[in-house]
Amino acid sequence: MKFYRLIILLIVIITGFTAKAQETVVPVNNPVKMPKLGKNDTIRVAGTNVDGEMIPWIALKEVIIYGERIFKSPAEQAAYNRLRYNVLKVMPYALYAKRRYEQLEKDLAITTDKKEQKKLVKQCDLEIKQMFNKEIKELTITQGQILTKLVDRELGRTTYDIVKQTKGGFTAFLYQSVARVVGHNLKSTYSPTEDRDIESIIVSSGYYQ
Template sequence: MKTKVLFLFCSLMLLGRFSKAQNVFVKAGTNDTIRVSAINIDGQMMPWIVLNEVKVIDRRNFATKEAYDKYRRLRYNVIKVLPYARFAGQRYRQLERDLATTSDKRKQKAFVKSCDKEIKDLFNREVKNLSISQGEILIKLIDRETGNSSYDLVKDLKGNVSAFVMQSVARIFGHDLKNKYDVDEERDIENIIRSTGYYSYQ
């Protein structure tokens, strides 16, 4: 009995000490402040904190399963060709920077040839295996990335004859290198691209 009373007494003492220790621990000191930025609004200082971007995306409802499947195919195709369009855009901008560094026609020709080889290597390695639908999307996205249609890019880099030949070949496969990207007309594609967190260099 005495042991139980002693144990209970000791427990209460420890609990009391623990409570006091907790109170001391959470007690704010004179220098315990959180530094934040502030702005003066009508003579009153208002603190403000920069938060991470919050994206609010509405859940899209589809009228039919066929419409949903069509959207899923479009999303798959856009995500598949987007890296190629980005590469084309980056390479074209690099070429423009390179051409601006010199007025030497021979060096400029070498820059164009190097760019042409890189794009051809990409085409021979990967792009040639794209479906017709993916090719159409790629043509539009290249315009989105560069601000120029694929036809204009070929004409600038290789001349009118090469552009005409490339356009003729593209027509055989159901493509049009003169296709332009219209944000309003391509709302689904634009939303898919933005949902990936990528916007544009334009």
């Protein structure tokens, strides 16, 4: 009796697999209908099979639509324009710092030699200082404050944390002390909500397109 039930179970399983296989078979006499090509149709595009008919399609770039901001007063618009100028002024420096420190982290990750790691950090520090001597020292206090925020935005770490990691806590403390004298704060963090005007300027600037 048990053997009989086993035979019945095997027949049911085999029948189920056969039915499933028949459902997935595409009839040979029902080929996919391809679109007719014109004399100028020379560009290959992607296609999707829709009920046996190939429909060509082309992926389009994302289009971002921004609402036009309405200012309460000419003074408010002037303040926003100054902010936009300052953000676009320092944004290249923040992006440079991001690329340079990301490269430093990659270089440090592939070597365990302490002497070589120290050399890599020193080289990175030298390049940042050279940029500082040529460009960043000419920034205004406001531009410097925005830059420290953007560094945190791009790297996910404050300028203070970066200096502490690469140069040590004492050096970071000294840098912070000097920065505070001239109105900077290396521990400044970035918040897309609190700094929504800056975020709006960056998103519409074209840097990430």
